[in-house]
Amino acid sequence: MTERHKSAISHHPWLHRFAVSTAGATILLIVAGALVTSNQAGLAVPDWPLSYGTWMPPMVGGIFYEHGHRMIGASVGLLTIILALWLWRAERRSWLRCLGFIGVAVVVLQGVLGGITVLYLLPWPVSVGHASLAQLFFCLMVSLALFTSKGWQEETPPLTEVGVPSLPRLSIATALAVFVQLVLGATVRHQVLGIVPHLLGAALVVVVVAWTVRRVLLHHNQKALRQPVKALAILTALQLALGMGSYLARLATADAPQPQPLMVALTVAHVAAGALLLATSVVLALQTHRLFDQRSAIESRLFPATQRVHP
Amino acid sequence: MNLRNIAAFASLFLLLLVIGCGSAEQPAEETAATEAAPAAEPIDPATAATISGKVSFEGTAPRRRRIRMDAEVACAQMHSGPVYSENFVLNDNGTLRNAFVYVKSGLEGRSFPTPPDAVVLDQKGCMYTPHVVGAMVGQTVRVLNSDQTTHNVHPVPKNNREWNRSQAPGANAIEATFARDEIMIPVKCNVHPWMKSYIGVLKHPYFAVTGEDGTFEIGNLPPGDYTLGVWHESLGSSEMQISVAAQESKTVDFVLEKAG
Numbered sequence: 001m002t003e004r005h006k007s008a009i010s011h012h013p014w015l016h017r018f019a020v021s022t023a024g025a026t027i028l029l030i031v032a033g034a035l036v037t038s039n040q041a042g043l044a045v046p047d048w049p050l051s052y053g054t055w056m057p058p059m060v061g062g063i064f065y066e067h068g069h070r071m072i073g074a075s076v077g078l079l080t081i082i083l084a085l086w087l088w089r090a091e092r093r094s095w096l097r098c099l100g101f102i103g104v105a106v107v108v109l110q111g112v113l114g115g116i117t118v119l120y121l122l123p124w125p126v127s128v129g130h131a132s133l134a135q136l137f138f139c140l141m142v143s144l145a146l147f148t149s150k151g152w153q154e155e156t157p158p159l160t161e162v163g164v165p166s167l168p169r170l171s172i173a174t175a176l177a178v179f180v181q182l183v184l185g186a187t188v189r190h191q192v193l194g195i196v197p198h199l200l201g202a203a204l205v206v207v208v209v210a211w212t213v214r215r216v217l218l219h220h221n222q223k224a225l226r227q228p229v230k231a232l233a234i235l236t237a238l239q240l241a242l243g244m245g246s247y248l249a250r251l252a253t254a255d256a257p258q259p260q261p262l263m264v265a266l267t268v269a270h271v272a273a274g275a276l277l278l279a280t281s282v283v284l285a286l287q288t289h290r291l292f293d294q295r296s297a298i299e300s301r302l303f304p305a306t307q308r309v310h311p
Numbered sequence: 312m313n314l315r316n317i318a319a320f321a322s323l324f325l326l327l328l329v330i331g332c333g334s335a336e337q338p339a340e341e342t343a344a345t346e347a348a349p350a351a352e353p354i355d356p357a358t359a360a361t362i363s364g365k366v367s368f369e370g371t372a373p374r375r376r377r378i379r380m381d382a383e384v385a386c387a388q389m390h391s392g393p394v395y396s397e398n399f400v401l402n403d404n405g406t407l408r409n410a411f412v413y414v415k416s417g418l419e420g421r422s423f424p425t426p427p428d429a430v431v432l433d434q435k436g437c438m439y440t441p442h443v444v445g446a447m448v449g450q451t452v453r454v455l456n457s458d459q460t461t462h463n464v465h466p467v468p469k470n471n472r473e474w475n476r477s478q479a480p481g482a483n484a485i486e487a488t489f490a491r492d493e494i495m496i497p498v499k500c501n502v503h504p505w506m507k508s509y510i511g512v513l514k515h516p517y518f519a520v521t522g523e524d525g526t527f528e529i530g531n532l533p534p535g536d537y538t539l540g541v542w543h544e545s546l547g548s549s550e551m552q553i554s555v556a557a558q559e560s561k562t563v564d565f566v567l568e569k570a571g
């Protein structure tokens with residue numbers, strides 16, 4: 001490792017662990033939010049920001065889910081603020097310091113969307129927006145955990161590019177396809193569109209994911225790419241099974257007098273695995289770009305601009 | 312690269328904002344469509360007719376669905392045995408409970424005074440009593456909480472203003488009115504997701520809900536031609552044409568079949 005490179009590293013192990021914990025708390029929050037929707041408890045607490053006029057209503061029935069979700073949401077908000085302040089103090093990369101505060105802005109916006117959806121009795125654009133922004137916020141927290149990791153700043157063998165479209169493009173297409181699929185999923189869940197667009201989306205996701213996975217496994221041996229790609233394959237298969245399960249469980253319990261435990265478990269797992277899938281695809285895209293950029297960084301070190309040959 | 316990352320995130324958020332904030336629907340206004348109603352033409356009791364009958368069921372009855380309220384002691388302790396969903400209640404004589412029978416058309420051009428007394432919807436053992444109830448436009452609906460637990464009262468109308476209010480144990484009754492006629496307005500509790508009831512709102516007082524014997528009676532009806540409608544939570548609706556002469560007591564029976 002060169003002297004110059006060592007000094008460029010800005011790594012704080014505890015800050016990184018804190019970022020990882022915040023991302024972990026966020027996936028729990030997504031589970032808690034999905035429990036609200038699956039248990040039809042979104043309006044169990046009619047008021048906001050207070051709940052039944054207090055900070056601590058009786059935690060019975062649907063109130064348990066709705067108010068519990070609000071409390072976990074507030075805690076994650078707090079963690080996000082601490083993380084942003086910590087980054088601000090300790091982190092040298094200024095774009096990363098900014099990203100911490102973008103996280104705060106998003107979590108506040110998300111909380112307000114949650115409040116609005118309660119006050120306006122779950123208008124679907126707000127509910128779908130709340131569901132989708134939750135996924136993006138989780139990706140942001142996972143990215144912060146990734147950016148603060150030591151591995152992110154270490155030099156790795158540069159990416160040798162093979163094939164068209166390029167891996168950076170392919171990985172971005174994967175993340176976008178998964179995100180669109182999540183939004184379509186939210187429109188199924190909040191009864192806006194039927195299942196058909198979501199099924200077409202699933203087919204698209206399968207194609208793009210398979211393409212990306214194949215490309216990486218056949219042509220790249222960096223751990224930073226192979227690991228997310230394996231997770232991507234497993235999560236996609238899992239998600240197809242959970243989606244099928246959710247669909248069947250909804251059908252089978254359509255005339256049940258109340259949400260049935262199996263339906264709740266499957267749909268909540270489908271939402272949570274969706275969040276993990278999106279985050280994995282974002283990690284892959286970020287890693288791809290890092291390795292790709294490192295190649296250009298090394299190239300420019302080996303061949304300073306004055307000597308570089310432009311074809 | 313880092314700028315590129317941030318730009319990518321920013322554009323995703325923007326995309327989402329467009330999706331999320333695009334068209335937040337405003338709740339409908341509660342302004343009643345108070346058309347200049349023709350003067351109330353008094354019903355002459357000397358010519359008034361009566362329609363009565365029963366609503367029976369044909370087909371194989373669906374299995375009754377058990378409600379699980381074990382998780383909430385305050386609800387469960389109010390019941391001695393198992394509790395079943397009231398979406399389909401077959402009486403012993405083969406008739407249906409909780410069918411809403413009403414004059415669907417034939418009364419246009421008449422107006423009727425709003426009854427001064429309230430229709431009561433009670434919450435008892437985390438069930439609505441009655442399960443189906445009728446009210447007139449503008450008539451007070453009093454929602455009571457007889458339970459030792461908190462409910463939220465959440466009507467989900469299509470043609471009236473939607474609202475959602477909480478009601479703690481011992482809290483005052485919630486009084487509400489509905490400005491437009493609507494068949495039927497579901498009322499839900501999101502604390503106890505099995506809790507559901509229906510309010511039928513009409514511009515006239517000619518409606519009835521079938522009870523334990525599956526019969527209904529609609530009296531004091533001016534002679535004329537009417538469409539008589541029936542609505543049932545699980546079996547849907549149906550209607551028939553009838554004419555009643557002065558002072559006639561007409562018997563009309565509905566038979567509802569299991570759809571599909």
Ligand code: HEM
Nearest residue numbers: 030033034036037042073110111114115118122127131134
């Ligand atoms: C701050 C971070 C928050 C995150 C990450 C978050 C996340 C989520 C998620 C993932 C869902 C499930 C969506 C679905 O299954 O389709 C959800 C639902 C919900 N959240 Fe949040 N939430 C947050 C804060 C809040 C707050 C502060 C409120 C305040 C009222 C709130 C109210 C709701 C409601 C009412 C639902 C149910 C929506 C429905 O059924 O349509 N959320 N949330």
Ligand code: HEM
Nearest residue numbers: 131182185186188189202205239243244246247267271274
């Ligand atoms: C890789 C593919 C898939 C992904 C990433 C995915 C993702 C999602 C997500 C995230 C949601 C919930 C969104 C929210 O409200 O927050 C959802 C809902 C849903 N998805 Fe999928 N899904 C996939 C494939 C499928 C498949 C193959 C089916 C099969 C029929 C399916 C059926 C459903 C159903 C029925 C819902 C609504 C669940 C409910 O009503 O609670 N999904 N999907």
Ligand SMILES: [Cu+2]
Nearest residue numbers: 462500502503
């Ligand atoms: Cu209740």
